[in-house]
Amino acid sequence: MHLVKTMKGKMLLAIIAGFFVTVIYFSLPILNIDATKEPKTFLTHSGAVIQTTGDVLDPVGYSGKPLEFDPEKYLREFSYGRISKLSDGTTLREFTIIAEDNKIMEISPGVFYNVWTFNGTVPGPTIRATEGDLIRVHFINNGQKPHTMHFHGIHKAEMDGVFESVGQGGGQFTYEFTAGPVGVHPYHCHVMPLEEHISRGLYGVYIVDPKEGRQPADEMVMVLNGFDTDFDTENNFYAANTIPFYYQHHPIQINTNELIRVYVVNILEFDQINNLHLHGNLFDYYPTGTYSIPSTYTDVITFSQGERGIMEFNYTYPGKYLFHAHKTEFAEKGWTGLFLVKESDTSQYGVK
């Protein structure tokens, strides 16, 4: 006992007390859970119910602000360019595409990632023309690295966007070629390291319509993509049109007995294949969209990198129908969506 009374004893006690306080501080969780707080109940995207007094981690809600990229708008938006006629009667379609590589975008709720963009979005605008049109793309590189635009299709070697890299900080190049062949094609940056330039978001869809036109339909574009946010050459997120689970929470509204045409492009990096499965229905599939006769009537199609095609179908029965990667890992990481089929006599797209 007398030990405690001395200065030495006090010091010893102080050391021991300090030691144990430190151990307890680092050992026990520091939780400021307010026990009086009423737990809130949430219904999550998987159908699971969560009761918590804290926050909910679920890829549904975004951080208040509207999304920088709107998959709703992208789905049915086609860019036909500034149209004029050449002296020989050919239609000229001019586009201005600006590349940037410093944008930080919320690609899943709360997840911010440096995307590289054509005209500020991933994917870039859907460029659409009719076979035989002259396409002129004024390309400006406002990024901090060299970029190009490489279109799939038929064109001269110097318009291929591979060897003529466009310098950073305002470099310019004009791509000019005749639209063709008929089909759905990707375009993307072709600067090395290629995997990085593509997986960061420098890609888009290029559609060539036949001269005689297409049968009227409710048309939409789906780019199958993903993001490797931790740079381990494996995707952390998968999606149709960039935002994981987006169409699951915002179902794509379509009408019964209306022709639906989906231009699908698989641009997914890192994974060998991707696929698409449609529920409650089958579809005609036109690989690359180059022939007018479908190659198959199915409900699952498989894509390797760069593969694409056109799906055509219509729903007889109203209701909610999933579409997702039948590679279920991708589905569980965001590549899942819904069609909400409504019974309707009048079509918003005027096609019945």
Place this chain on the structure above:
Amino acid sequence: MEEIKKTSKAKLIASALIPIVMLGLMIAYIFGPGSNFLGLGVALPEITIEKIEFLDSKIIATVRNTGHIDVEVVQADVNDRIQPAGIEPDKFLNRFETAKVIIPFAWNESEPYEVGLTLNDGTRFSKSVIAAIQTPEPNFELVSYFAIIGTYVGVIPVLIGLLWFPFIAKMSKSKYKFFLALTAGLLMFLGIDAIQEGLEISTTSLSGAFNGQLLVATVVVISFLGLYYSSEKLISRTTSNLTKPVTIGLMIAIGIGLHNLGEGLAIGAAVGLGEIALSTFLIVGFAIHNTTEGLAIAAPMAKGKPLIGKLVMMGMIAGTPAIFGAWIGGFIYSPFAAVVFLSIGAGAIFQVVVSILNWIRQDEEKTFSTMSVVSGFSVGMLIMYLTSIFV
């Protein structure tokens, strides 16, 4: 006179404070407004999942921010598949702050799982569990279950080991020295074992922010010095030669007790985290291993009067911490606490080894280089090594 003393004391305090004030000013200057010359490099976020619990149709992960910057947890996954989850108190974690992530998930017993958490910059951190098992909740049944395990592993083997007391008491001096050295060898092994265990937990479960290896070194040294100081105090105050062996025996018992606390922690945690199936075989292994600890307590006291009450008490001091360890490990496991307890145990044991060696040397020969001492020490370590294979 008083006046002079006061000013000199003020000067002393001032001279102690000036460097601290200067340091404060420097830090204020570096971090203060308008200073940006230290904006080099990028501070990377880091979180550590410290614990994963499996309850009815849900998985609970305890996560701590162990990096240099504040982070936001934005997504949870099980086996790398995105799962909705709740996070309490909230998803914003300051440095060293912790949160509980509650994931509704229909898990299957004894299957492996990996729980991952993704931060706002897209980096993912994960922790694996070898086999999922319902996390024990502190009820009477489990408390007594752990108590029984602790008794079998700690208390009973130590008491059995003490039964060697009459055997050691009757032997010749050189043979007795052999057994004292054997005890030192046993303890040396236990000390190294505890350090190795502590380092292992440091690498597997403790965040890099805690500098696990240095934590082990620091705590071992402090524990050694602290117990060395107090045991010297204790021994210097015991005047009679009769109580001295008792004091050494007591120090050995305390050292072994701390070691068994660590062992109990390991067992409790392993059961609680589903990392091992605690088989009867394993308990037998621990029991054989720990019987030798009773011998260690008995040896220094063997030349004194047979104080049966004191012996039993020391057996309890050495053995019962296994029970407390099992409770702590099973119900509130923390890798940090485990490393600290193991290191305290190691320091305590090395202190005891020093005490025993001093005890041996106090004889007329004043040397360690006798056959009985060298062989005793070696045999002690070998016995521990061989019995450790069963664990």
